[in-house]
Amino acid sequence: MMVGNILEKGTRLGKYEVLSHIATGGMACVYKAADLELDRVIALKVLMNDPLREDRDLARFRREAKNAARLCHPHIVTIYEYGYDKSADLHYLALEYVDGVDVWSYLKRRGSLQPGEVRAILIKVAKALDHAHAHGIVHRDIKPGNILLARRGGKYQVKLTDLGLAVTPNDGAYKLTMEGSTVGTIDYMSPEQTRDSRSVDTRSDIYSLGCSAYHMLTGRPPFAEGGLGERVYKHQFVDPEDVRTFNPTVSAEFWAVLLKMMAKAPDDRYATPAQLIRALKSVRGDAPVVGSATTVMDVAEEPEAEAKEVEAQPIEVEAEKSDHKQPAQPSEFPPAPASPPQVTLEQARTAAAFHERAVQVVAQGTGKDYARQLLENCIKLDPFNIAYRKLLREVTREDSGGIFGKLFGSLNVLAIKSKLHLARTNEDWLAVLSLGEEVLMREPADTSAHLALADAAVKLHATDLAFWLLDQARLVAPQNFDLIRAMACILETRGQRKAAIELWEKIVAALPLDNEARHKIDELSVNEHLANVQSRR
Numbered sequence: 001m002m003v004g005n006i007l008e009k010g011t012r013l014g015k016y017e018v019l020s021h022i023a024t025g026g027m028a029c030v031y032k033a034a035d036l037e038l039d040r041v042i043a044l045k046v047l048m049n050d051p052l053r054e055d056r057d058l059a060r061f062r063r064e065a066k067n068a069a070r071l072c073h074p075h076i077v078t079i080y081e082y083g084y085d086k087s088a089d090l091h092y093l094a095l096e097y098v099d100g101v102d103v104w105s106y107l108k109r110r111g112s113l114q115p116g117e118v119r120a121i122l123i124k125v126a127k128a129l130d131h132a133h134a135h136g137i138v139h140r141d142i143k144p145g146n147i148l149l150a151r152r153g154g155k156y157q158v159k160l161t162d163l164g165l166a167v168t169p170n171d172g173a174y175k176l177t178m179e180g181s182t183v184g185t186i187d188y189m190s191p192e193q194t195r196d197s198r199s200v201d202t203r204s205d206i207y208s209l210g211c212s213a214y215h216m217l218t219g220r221p222p223f224a225e226g227g228l229g230e231r232v233y234k235h236q237f238v239d240p241e242d243v244r245t246f247n248p249t250v251s252a253e254f255w256a257v258l259l260k261m262m263a264k265a266p267d268d269r270y271a272t273p274a275q276l277i278r279a280l281k282s283v284r285g286d287a288p289v290v291g292s293a294t295t296v297m298d299v300a301e302e303p304e305a306e307a308k309e310v311e312a313q314p315i316e317v318e319a320e321k322s323d324h325k326q327p328a329q330p331s332e333f334p335p336a337p338a339s340p341p342q343v344t345l346e347q348a349r350t351a352a353a354f355h356e357r358a359v360q361v362v363a364q365g366t367g368k369d370y371a372r373q374l375l376e377n378c379i380k381l382d383p384f385n386i387a388y389r390k391l392l393r394e395v396t397r398e399d400s401g402g403i404f405g406k407l408f409g410s411l412n413v414l415a416i417k418s419k420l421h422l423a424r425t426n427e428d429w430l431a432v433l434s435l436g437e438e439v440l441m442r443e444p445a446d447t448s449a450h451l452a453l454a455d456a457a458v459k460l461h462a463t464d465l466a467f468w469l470l471d472q473a474r475l476v477a478p479q480n481f482d483l484i485r486a487m488a489c490i491l492e493t494r495g496q497r498k499a500a501i502e503l504w505e506k507i508v509a510a511l512p513l514d515n516e517a518r519h520k521i522d523e524l525s526v527n528e529h530l531a532n533v534q535s536r537r
Helices: 055-070 103-110 115-134 191-195 202-218 228-237 252-261 273-281 296-301 345-364 368-381 386-398 413-425 429-442 447-459 463-476 481-493 497-510 515-536
Strands: 016-024 028-035 040-047 079-085 090-096 100-102 147-152 155-160
Touching: 016 040, 040 055, 055 079, 055 090, 100 103, 103 147, 103 202, 103 413, 115 147, 115 155, 115 202, 115 273, 191 202, 191 228, 202 252, 202 273, 252 273, 345 368, 345 386, 368 386, 368 429, 386 429, 386 463, 413 429, 413 447, 429 447, 447 463, 447 481, 463 481, 481 497, 481 515, 497 515
Parallel strands: none
Antiparallel strands: 016 028, 028 040, 040 090, 079 090, 100 147, 147 155
16 A cells, blocks of 8 residues: 555555656655546545654645635646545545646756746736635745646646645644744745745745746746855845846746845735736847847737747656656657757747857857856747857857856766756757867867767757767867767768768778778668769660
């Protein structure tokens, strides 16, 4: 029935049968389960049967059920039932099953999101908070891990979950939090919540949502560095660094909204989620594109613009278990596309504008770090454009002694390599195309990173890019036979058999006993001969 604290597949709690384990949190486990009476899939959140568990944990678990039951909204996870299985001595919640991934896990895969995506997500979460506000409920734990993205019909649906820390003024919940104590997640916690979790209202949730948006746009919370005490101090007294330092695609208007969300004093923030929604609808997320006729007013006046779902990218999640909610299994998502992913006109225009600005900065001979930022964003927006990668590498070579700490915070090359390895494992080829360049900015001679980039380009059927990447790699490692083999294979797929034969012959000259190379020379020679005969007929 149970292995450690994890219920085995087939375990019954009430009318629910466990299908698989999804995640483990601080006091509960979440499972995918079947409702045997209503014949539907649900999420089963089970309070772990810990003999050291305090009564407060059970009270909070019950409070989550009570608060969730009061809310009915398309952007809030629905609760079906609170139950207790006497034979197993386990308390559980039956919840709506969200076939998707939480934003925290999604950011681990993608690094950061585009401003338009973030704006759309914020509007939907703000609508959920507005509904909770109307019922007198403060969530108190808004963070990327509690925002779920469910993919349906090629679009994202946004769901807010985990009301375990939520409070209302009249439900006695304040008694569960001692005066002056802190509950929540420090990286997204409002200044007043760090002082006393009981003295919060909906404006605290707005602050936390602003911190979550900052994380979505930059790949890190606003105050990610330092110990617990240092981060608490920064939330209370230090202004966050301009988000555009890390993500130049963010518009000034959008950044102004985020700053107001993250104001230190509650009175300086939006007073209600409804005010926040109006502010978000009035701005565009992306910085204006040079040469584009699109304006803030165009976006704001577009009918039902705020209700549009975010275009869904393929979502994949690490196989490891975490304390985040309801990740989808990688096997549920489609394989790599049969042709390169399409770059939208807006992405191409934005990338071209950034490239133009980077060229200007490089010509002026100043601001190399800024030029690298711009070019990195070019690659994220239009990963198949060779010109952007070429200029980025030139800038990096000319200014190899530059300071990268300002750009990347505490993220060192080992951390980036770890992300690159994870991206390859999960076959997130677009992420590989971005992360591989980050590695090469620090270690230009890293052959494995060169090969990873080329392999990702091949997987995305961008063979011109793959060949250029390998050609550049040979400048730093001309005698690396793995690079030569990869180039020969690409030439073969492009029908350039003579050029491929020349490369295989170089391998044989250095490695006479390489049977694969000899076989390839024979095979390609025969095919080339047959092709010539056919063409003469």
